[in-house]
Amino acid sequence: MNTHVKTLTPDLLHKMDAYWRAANYLSVGQIYLYDNPLLREPLKQSHVKPTLLGHWGTTPGQNFIYVHLNRVIKKYDLDMIYISGPGHGGPALVGNTYLEGTYSEVYPHITQDEAGLKKLFTQFSFPGGIPSHVSPECPGSIHEGGELGYSLSHAFGAAFDNPDLIVACVVGDGEAETGPLATAWHSNKFLNPITDGAVLPILHLNGYKIANPTVLARITYEELDQLFRGYGWKPYFVEGDEPEEMHQLMAAALEDAIVEIRRIQRQARDTHDATRPRWPMIVLNSPKGWTGPKVIDGLPNEGTFRAHQVPLHPDAAHPDHLKQLENWLRSYRPKELFDERGGLIPELAELAPQGARRMGANPHANGGLLLRDLIMPDFRNFAVNVPSPGSVLAADTHVLGEFLREVIALNQEQRNFRIFGPDETLSNRLNAVFEVTNRQWNARTEAHDEFLAADGRVMEMLSEHQCQGWLEGYLLTGRHGLFNSYEAFIHIIDSMFNQHAKWLKVTSELPWRREIASLNYLLASHVWQQAHNGFTHQDPGFIDHVTNKKAAIVRVYLPPDANCLLSVWDHCLRSRHYVNVVIAGKYQAPQWLTMEAAIAHCTQGIGVWPWAGSDRGAEPDVVMACCGDVPTLETLAAVSLLRHHLPDLNIRVINVVDLMKLVQETEHPHGLSDHDFDALFTQDKPIIFAFHGYPSLVHQLTYRRTNHANLHVHGYKEEGTITTTFDMTVLNALDRFHLALDVIKRLPQLGERGAKLKQVIQDKLVAHKHYIDQHGQDMPEIRNWTWRNPQ
Structure with missing residues (x-):
């Protein structure tokens, strides 16, 4: 990067700095102001929100980045979206999408005037308003501010198969300490410069998390440079705190990065050579809480962890903070930025891109606008x-x-x-x-x-x-x-x-x-x-x-x-x-259903399998339900065993494909009415339910059903080891033998016939254990079992 060449003319530098001040003013206003949005009168306590929530520390840096991205979008006609990785950069994104006009288009009641500014400020972190982080409500966002660690992965996902898109991804230096983010730097080994777009990471190195310094801010320049070069990136460093110099440095770094991205893509696409390039990235080292109060209550603020959230607290306990807040807001010189109506002055408004080139209005950040149906085979x-x-x-x-x-x-x-x-x-x-x-x-x-x-x-x-x-x-x-x-x-x-x-x-x-x-x-x-x-x-x-x-x-x-x-x-x-x-x-x-039967069964999501049961439409003695492939197999094997030994037992077999069918219709769109649920499971008969997962989940989903007291669920009981496949079910009492034993237990009317079958089954379980311990595999009658409809 040539730091001796001034990328910005004095006039453009002046306008961009003013735009940045406007974004910073809007950000502070969102955190603090309930009224008097343009400071037409001296600031009063009644103008300040009673509860102050938000995060200032990362915001001015992100405002700085946004105005510089706007410049290169306009100059190079870029298709670009912005991902905000730092946890709570909401004021920056809301403010910038408001300045570019997108916010008012999406929310017409937030007008481009003084009344609209008041609404914009009031709604932030306010009951019935918007969150303090970058949220779905914010135009241009595809990344929730609370998703700390995932911004760079999201950015690459957006770039895949989007050859003309550049994803500017701001990575917080606190966020950079998470495992997912540290891994995500390797995404550049998966990007195809011919068919995919580009990701421009901007590491926002402002030094602190909530209360601690960040690791990447406390290593040497050389170590940081080597780290990112080792990841396969080409880093450009922008460092300082003096605005005029920083504007020139950032403009030059972005200029070099965009030119490099375009060169890489052009070369790859002209030569059809997808060899992995060394993509550019930017490290922006600026003070936390930049342009905010330098000292509060005798303690340093700007450039420290104290700037992370809400620096000033204008209340009875802090009598000096109200005036300090007013001075802070007036330091951005709002009279120079907004006209009499309260709109951004035209010479600044024209700095923003137009139409869908605005990052808040880019259709890639509202993906459903671009979504096309898959071409599906039959x-x-x-x-x-x-x-x-x-x-x-x-x-x-x-x-x-x-x-x-x-x-x-x-x-x-x-x-x-x-x-x-x-x-x-x-x-x-x-x-x-x-x-x-x-x-x-x-x-x-x-x-x-x-x-x-x-x-x-x-x-x-x-x-x-x-x-x-x-x-x-x-x-x-x-x-x-x-x-x-x-x-x-x-x-x-x-x-x-x-x-x-x-x-x-x-x-x-x-x-x-x-x-x-x-x-x-x-x-x-x-x-x-x-x-x-x-x-x-x-x-x-x-x-x-x-x-x-x-x-x-x-x-x-x-x-x-x-x-x-x-x-x-x-x-x-x-x-x-x-x-x-x-x-x-x-x-x-084993495969159970023809395709026609499978379609009908999946469409219903739950149903009786009459070919497996013996109730023949009559009231059953017991309901045997199953959900999952292995539970289905074990249930049918148990049914086969019971029907062979107890041919007069009326068994109803129910299979569940759609788990949410168990929920009441008032609680889930797929849920069954109580009437339909009772028609399947009866109101008073024992239900032996073989379930894929933890038994408590079925109870949770059905606890208000009429016959819940007679529901007995078999599933995973946190019993496991290295063993045979069938023994896994035995350890957790999901196997055919335990299912059959539970039927006998719930039907005391079986009397001696039940007692004899119980002994047979218990002997089988003993034989199973001896067999697998000796042979290391399941008994042949288990391995070779097939369904045969008992007569």
Whole structure:
């Protein structure tokens, strides 16, 4: 960077500094002012909000960045969005989108005058208003301010398959200490300069978190430079606190970075050479709370941790703070910035880009505007032929992989679908997708590598955070995708799921936000298929976490076989604005339903399987319900055992695909009415429910049902080890023998017949334990069991 050449003319420098002052003024006003927005009269206590909430420290730096990005957008006609990574930069983004006019277009009552300024200020961190961080309510945002650590992953997700987009991503130096952010610097090894856009990281190095210094601010320049060069970046440093010098330095750094990005892309696209370049980034080292009060109550403020939140507290306990606040606000010279009506003066307003080039109005930040439907194959073409229930075996996710292969193939030209996952796409048996695509990879390759290319539809890195962040950024900018993971390790992104679900909930209530494609999870290698990996890989609790979210947003599906899995995924990939969680097995397992029957069953989400039961439409003696592939298998094996030994027992078999069917219709859109639930489960008969996950979840979902007292749930009880597949079910009492024993226990009228069968079953459990201890595998009658309809 040539620091001797002045990029900005004196006139432009003066205007940009004034625009920055206007943004800073609006930011302070949002934190503090309830009235007198332009200081037309001396500031009074009544003009100040009674409760002060917000964060000042990061805000002036982000305002500084925004005005400089506006300049290069206009000069180079850039398609650019802004991601604010620091936790609470809300005043900056709200203020800047107001100055550029976007905010008033989205919210017409926030007018470009004094009355509009009063409303803008009052609503901030105020009951019925807007949050203090960058939130869904803020135009131009795809990243929630509370999502500390994920900004850079979101930025790369937005850039994938968006060749003309530049994502300016402001990374807070506190945020940079999180594991996900530290990992996300490696995203540059996955970016294709031919087909993808660019990410311009701007590390906002202002020295402090809430109360502590940041690590990156306390290492030497040389170490910081080496760190980012080691990550594969080319850093440009902008450092200081004198505004005029900093404006020139920042303008020069941005100029160099944009020219470098364009050179990289032009060279790659002209030569069709996707060799990984060294992308530019900027390190902005400016004081925390820049331009704010230097000293408060005798203690340093600007440039310290004390500037992090609300520096001044104009109240009875701090009599000097009111005047200090007024001096602070007047230091921005608002009379020079706003006209008599209260609007930004024209010569400053013209600094902002126009139309969709404004970062607040860029359609990529309202991804539903750009969303196109996937071209979908007919999932029926991938059906497993099932002549009769249980007569054939198939690996459910392997079949799904063939369907997803065609989804990828049909949408290659649209470039709007990707699969994300932490190195588990093959392990989860989605092998077929690699017949039509590769893993995108732009680091070094070797001759023995498989499925690696600069351009691919599968994104894999051994970081669940990174994969989730990439996918979220991809979806939020108008594309489609899915995340496949081992069930036990999806918990790593619990908080990321939280934030995305909250984003969907809030944006669904904003008419100007358009619906985006659903966030789709495929959880395979699940709890009942982790016998060889042991206890660490055995945890089905993610669905408990999911079901706590807003009912309008979450969906949970546990298809019992491959045809049901195909039907469910066809629905999920067509859906909008949901979080869909689908749990499926990857090993060979019995297939129960024809495709026609599977479609009907999945459409209902829950239903009686008359071919498996013996009630023949009459009132049953017992209801045996199942949810999940292994629970379904064990339930049917238990039914077969009971019907063989107790042929006059009336058993009703119910299978649940859509978990939320268990909830009352008043609590979830998919829920059953009490009448329909009772028609299925009866009002007074024992229910033996075999469930994929923790038993408490079924009780939680059904606790208000009429027959809840007779509901007895078998599921995962936190018992696991390295053992056989069937023994995992035995350890947790989910196996066919324990299910049958529970039926006998709940039906004392079986008398001696029940007692004899109980002894037979107990002997089988003893034999099972001896057999696996000696042979290391399950008994032949378990391994070779097939469904035969008892006569």
